[in-house]
Amino acid sequence: AAQDAALLDRRERVLGAPYRLFYQRPVHFVRGEGVFLYDADGNDYLDAYNNVPVVGHSNPVVRARVSEQLGILNTHTRYLTDGVVSYAERLIDRFGGAVEQAVFVCSGSEAVDLALRMARHVTRRRGIIATSHAYHGTTDAAAAISPSLGPNNEVPADIALVAAPDLGASDPQTEEREFAARVDHAIADLRARGVEPAALIIDSIMSSDGLHGTVPVLGAAAQVIRRHGGLYIADEVQPGFGRTGDWWGFERHELAPDLVVIGKPMGNGVPIAAVLGRASVFDSFGGDVRYFNTFGGNPVSIAAADAVLDEIDDRGLRDNAATVGADLRAALSSLAAEDDGISSVRGAGLFLALELQDDGVPNASRATAVVNHMRDARVLISASGPAENVLKIRPPLVFGSEHLPRLADALRAALAASPG
Numbered sequence: 001a002a003q004d005a006a007l008l009d010r011r012e013r014v015l016g017a018p019y020r021l022f023y024q025r026p027v028h029f030v031r032g033e034g035v036f037l038y039d040a041d042g043n044d045y046l047d048a049y050n051n052v053p054v055v056g057h058s059n060p061v062v063r064a065r066v067s068e069q070l071g072i073l074n075t076h077t078r079y080l081t082d083g084v085v086s087y088a089e090r091l092i093d094r095f096g097g098a099v100e101q102a103v104f105v106c107s108g109s110e111a112v113d114l115a116l117r118m119a120r121h122v123t124r125r126r127g128i129i130a131t132s133h134a135y136h137g138t139t140d141a142a143a144a145i146s147p148s149l150g151p152n153n154e155v156p157a158d159i160a161l162v163a164a165p166d167l168g169a170s171d172p173q174t175e176e177r178e179f180a181a182r183v184d185h186a187i188a189d190l191r192a193r194g195v196e197p198a199a200l201i202i203d204s205i206m207s208s209d210g211l212h213g214t215v216p217v218l219g220a221a222a223q224v225i226r227r228h229g230g231l232y233i234a235d236e237v238q239p240g241f242g243r244t245g246d247w248w249g250f251e252r253h254e255l256a257p258d259l260v261v262i263g264k265p266m267g268n269g270v271p272i273a274a275v276l277g278r279a280s281v282f283d284s285f286g287g288d289v290r291y292f293n294t295f296g297g298n299p300v301s302i303a304a305a306d307a308v309l310d311e312i313d314d315r316g317l318r319d320n321a322a323t324v325g326a327d328l329r330a331a332l333s334s335l336a337a338e339d340d341g342i343s344s345v346r347g348a349g350l351f352l353a354l355e356l357q358d359d360g361v362p363n364a365s366r367a368t369a370v371v372n373h374m375r376d377a378r379v380l381i382s383a384s385g386p387a388e389n390v391l392k393i394r395p396p397l398v399f400g401s402e403h404l405p406r407l408a409d410a411l412r413a414a415l416a417a418s419p420g
């Protein structure tokens with residue numbers, strides 16, 4: 001503990017305010033393996049939070065492929081290399097014809113930034129519509145459509161925000177119609193400011209909006225933006241790579257996005273992300289703009305991404321997300337049946353949420369207390385949503401049925417220890 005306090009002090013001095021820590025009582029991790037992280041005393045923490053190590057912390061297949069590639073070649077994409085071509089073919093294949101080409105970058109934010117730039121260039125317009133508590137990233141353009149960053153995050157005049165649809169709605173048709181109407185209204189608002197709409201961008205599982213769900217409500221809004229000459233951008237940074245039991249979150253909405261953004265789990269922690277879309281969009285952008293990315297698509301990050309696809313396939317992790325996710329959801333539903341303060345259980349595959357309310361009012365303090373109790377039971381989850389009252393459960397996809405009881409028991413105990 002004394003050592004941790006000293007480390008915290010040093011961290012504060014050299015990293016400072018931008019590097020916020022998760023817990024009031026921080027956990028000091030020294031290694032990870034599979035679905036577990038370990039502290040300096042060798043205690044295991046069940047990771048039910050992290051989306052990045054999708055095929056498991058310190059995955060041996062990824063590690064072997066990355067270190068092999070590091071010893072062979074690492075360079076940029078202006079030379080002819082094999083891996084990036086084969087991987088692009090393999091990745092594009094997973095989209096069932098929805099996309100034709102890919103550009104590789106190093107983070108989800110960079111991919112969002114590039115997708116916005118492409119949409120604005122191709123349409124020769126500026127306006128972007130996003131949901132009112134979204135998170136899309138950290139560059140200036142991505143932060144401008146990330147209201148979840150808080151009240152000091154400036155929203156420029158070429159951005160219009162719409163309330164997110166409820167992906168858990170019991171009447172999907174009404175929800176879909178109402179969301180499309182809000183997008184239509186946002187387009188009129190932009191036009192009243194002299195701004196034409198270039199794109200609507202949606203996180204297909206609305207992670208930061210706290211509304212993770214499966215109800216197909218996005219299709220009509222995609223049609224609205226297209227009817228007005230804009231593009232539909234699916235931000236798949238959170239739901240992508242099989243987490244929901246489908247390869248991509250947009251599949252449930254039966255829509256084909258004009259641009260798709262992926263990242264996070266793509267390299268299991270090795271930085272790699274991408275924008276994908278139709279060749280016509282890429283031709284128009286690439287024909288006019290000199291685009292170059294030093295690290296994007298380098299052979300080492302591609303080796304990691306290729307190993308991730310191997311692992312998802314070889315170990316059946318997408319099916320695992322669907323089946324273990326269904327069992328976990330059932331366990332959460334039985335907790336909800338015992339607890340009036342749980343107002344809904346939502347989600348798909350291994351991306352699940354419990355919303356906490358007290359007499360219809362969001363209960364953020366209980367959510368925080370539950371997250372901290374779980375930390376003391378060495379199970380990692382988080383709270384999110386506009387009111388910070390939605391417990392988010394999103395383990396690596398190697399989370400198996402053998403891990404379920406520990407998560408469910410810790411959650412039951414944490415809820416009992418944090419009443420109302």
Ligand code: PMP
Pocket residue numbers: 107108109110112135136137138203207235237238263264
């Ligand atoms: N889009 C979404 C939906 C995200 O959740 C995130 C990261 N939390 C990003 C984009 C940005 O990705 P990165 O942090 O890799 O830049």
